[in-house]
Amino acid sequence: MLQALKESKDFLQLTLAQPQHFDETFTFMLGSHTQVEVWDTGVIVFEPKVARGKDIVLSCAVHGNETAPIELCNGLIKSLLEERLIAEQRILFLFGNPPAIINGTRFIDENLNRLFNGAHSVGEGLVNPERIRAKKLEFYVDKFFSSSKDNSHKIHYDLHTAIRGSKHEKFAIYPYRPGRKYSGEQIMFLEACGIDTVLFHHEPTTTFSYFSSLNYQADAFTIELGKVLPMGQNDMTRFIALNEMLSRLIGNKPLELPVFNANAVNLYQVCRAINKGFDDFEFTFANDVENFTSFPKGYILAKEGGESIKVEHEVEAIVFPNAKVPVGQRTVLCLKPATTENIDG
Ligand SMILES: O=C(O)CCC(=O)N[C@@H](CCC(=O)O)C(=O)O
Numbered sequence: 001m002l003q004a005l006k007e008s009k010d011f012l013q014l015t016l017a018q019p020q021h022f023d024e025t026f027t028f029m030l031g032s033h034t035q036v037e038v039w040d041t042g043v044i045v046f047e048p049k050v051a052r053g054k055d056i057v058l059s060c061a062v063h064g065n066e067t068a069p070i071e072l073c074n075g076l077i078k079s080l081l082e083e084r085l086i087a088e089q090r091i092l093f094l095f096g097n098p099p100a101i102i103n104g105t106r107f108i109d110e111n112l113n114r115l116f117n118g119a120h121s122v123g124e125g126l127v128n129p130e131r132i133r134a135k136k137l138e139f140y141v142d143k144f145f146s147s148s149k150d151n152s153h154k155i156h157y158d159l160h161t162a163i164r165g166s167k168h169e170k171f172a173i174y175p176y177r178p179g180r181k182y183s184g185e186q187i188m189f190l191e192a193c194g195i196d197t198v199l200f201h202h203e204p205t206t207t208f209s210y211f212s213s214l215n216y217q218a219d220a221f222t223i224e225l226g227k228v229l230p231m232g233q234n235d236m237t238r239f240i241a242l243n244e245m246l247s248r249l250i251g252n253k254p255l256e257l258p259v260f261n262a263n264a265v266n267l268y269q270v271c272r273a274i275n276k277g278f279d280d281f282e283f284t285f286a287n288d289v290e291n292f293t294s295f296p297k298g299y300i301l302a303k304e305g306g307e308s309i310k311v312e313h314e315v316e317a318i319v320f321p322n323a324k325v326p327v328g329q330r331t332v333l334c335l336k337p338a339t340t341e342n343i344d345g
């Protein structure tokens with residue numbers, strides 16, 4: 001495997017050749033500057049000899065059919081392996097769900113992004129590949145962040161694409177963060193990446209980004225980079241700014257960020273998550289209604305169990321509507337405009 005990676009520099013190819021797990025781990029040097037450690041299928045770490053105080057996790061393919069982030073991450077890994085990009089920060093790359101990448105589906109048995117923070121072991125326990133992988137991914141993130149220097153700046157960008165079209169093509173979800181200010185600097189970094197919209201989540205979740213935020217005080221985000229497309233069909237020119245900013249971050253090059261400016265971004269507060277209560281849950285609006293479409297107070301958004309679910313605030317925008325989730329899971333997030341008092345800087 002070591003030889004195959006050294007020759008191809010294609011970590012995605014290696015991952016998809018053994019999607020369940022790697023039988024062996026291996027380590028090698030890039031020149032005398034960076035140690036590369038392969039911990040498992042889809043799990044690769046770059047450890048620079050001299051690191052500059054940031055520990056970065058870049059994950060993708062937590063949903064297997066969200067391909068643009070996979071292509072982007074594999075490109076960054078290739079640049080590092082080819083030494084066109086030299087890491088000056090520690091970085092862990094994760095391809096979340098390799099079997100689902102091969103399958104071209106969001107997941108095989110269960111939505112991986114509902115299984116973090118220990119949810120993988122609740123109830124029936126580790127009964128399917130996603131539950132087993134969620135536990136392993138938690139372990140790898142813990143291993144990575146736990147071996148960082150004291151006071152290092154921990155960052156986790158969990159990269160996704162959305163099922164439907166969106167009024168804001170690229171947007172980030174800032175996980176629930178009680179007692180901690182939101183980082184204006186991070187929001188301006190995202191803006192420089194072409195991600196001009198941020199949603200502040202209102203409650204704990206079982207997502208990967210919330211896991212890193214809660215347990216390691218990481219600046220962690222779920223990041224949506226456009227619409228789901230099959231592998232190879234993404235217009236990668238739409239990610240030039242993101243690729244450039246991530247390369248600068250990894251290579252410790254100047255980020256040249258402006259001070260926080262609320263006018264440069266769209267900020268939304270999640271006001272509620274509507275969970276599915278009954279099998280007959282259905283939305284009243286069409287499947288092609290875009291994320292961030294607004295509805296007025298009293299508008300019937302959905303029906304289930306003979307009841308109507310209505311808009312509660314003057315106006316609410318919707319994001320991630322999906323009626324085809326198991327009972328108990330989130331069908332949609334409702335949003336209102338956010339205030340800026342909890343943002344630092
Ligand atoms: O487009 C959709 O409906 C889903 C896109 C997606 O996978 N979004 C993430 C968001 C996670 C979060 O709330 O931080 C998900 O649903 O897991």
Ligand SMILES: [Zn+2]
Pocket residue numbers: 062063066160161
């Ligand atoms: Zn996703």
